[in-house]
Amino acid sequence: MSQINEVTNNILNTYGTKASDSNGSSELGKDAFLNLLVTQMRYQDPLNPTNDKDFLAQMAQFSSLEQMQNLNKTSEMSQGYALMGKVVTASIVDEVTLSTKVVEGFVDGVTMKSGKTYLKVNNQDVELSQVTDVSYIDFESATLEKMTTLADTMTTLKAQLETLLNIEDSEEEE
Numbered sequence: 001m002s003q004i005n006e007v008t009n010n011i012l013n014t015y016g017t018k019a020s021d022s023n024g025s026s027e028l029g030k031d032a033f034l035n036l037l038v039t040q041m042r043y044q045d046p047l048n049p050t051n052d053k054d055f056l057a058q059m060a061q062f063s064s065l066e067q068m069q070n071l072n073k074t075s076e077m078s079q080g081y082a083l084m085g086k087v088v089t090a091s092i093v094d095e096v097t098l099s100t101k102v103v104e105g106f107v108d109g110v111t112m113k114s115g116k117t118y119l120k121v122n123n124q125d126v127e128l129s130q131v132t133d134v135s136y137i138d139f140e141s142a143t144l145e146k147m148t149t150l151a152d153t154m155t156t157l158k159a160q161l162e163t164l165l166n167i168e169d170s171e172e173e174e
Helices: 002-015 030-042 054-080 138-174
Strands: 087-093 100-113 118-121 124-127 131-135
Touching: 002 087, 054 100, 054 118, 087 118, 087 124, 100 124
Parallel strands: none
Antiparallel strands: 087 100, 087 131, 100 118, 118 124
C-alpha cells in the first residue's frame, strides 16, 4: 500500500495540481486521474485484487469527470457567444510587469485556445474570466434618440431661418 502512495505522490508531482479557484482548492486533470487508476491496477496485491465493482465505480468517476470538463468548455463557449455585439470591460494583468490594463469595446469574436475561452475586443484577445463589466447598447433606441434630437434641431433651425427671412423681407420693403 505504501508503494501505491509513493507512486501516487510521484504522479501528483509530475502532473501537479492546479488551483481551481481563489480559495486554494485544487483539482486533478483527467490524465492524472487515469494514471492513478492504471497505477493502482499495476501495483495491486495479486492475492487480494481490486473488486470489479470498485474498478467500475472508478471508471464511472473518470467518465463523469471527462463529461463535466466537456460541459464546462461548452458552457464557457456559450457564455462567450452570448457576449457577441455587447460592450465589455476587462482588466488584463500583464504577467511580466504585473501592471493592469483596462480594455473596453465591442465583442467581435469568440475563440478557444488551450481550453480557455477568449473574446476578441478591439483586435485583442481577452480571456472570458477577465471580463469585469458587460453593457448592452440598443442600436434601434440609440438611432431613434438621435433622429429625435436631429428633428428637434431642424425645427429650431427652421424657426430661426423663418425669423431671418422675415427680417430681410421687412428691411427690403422699407
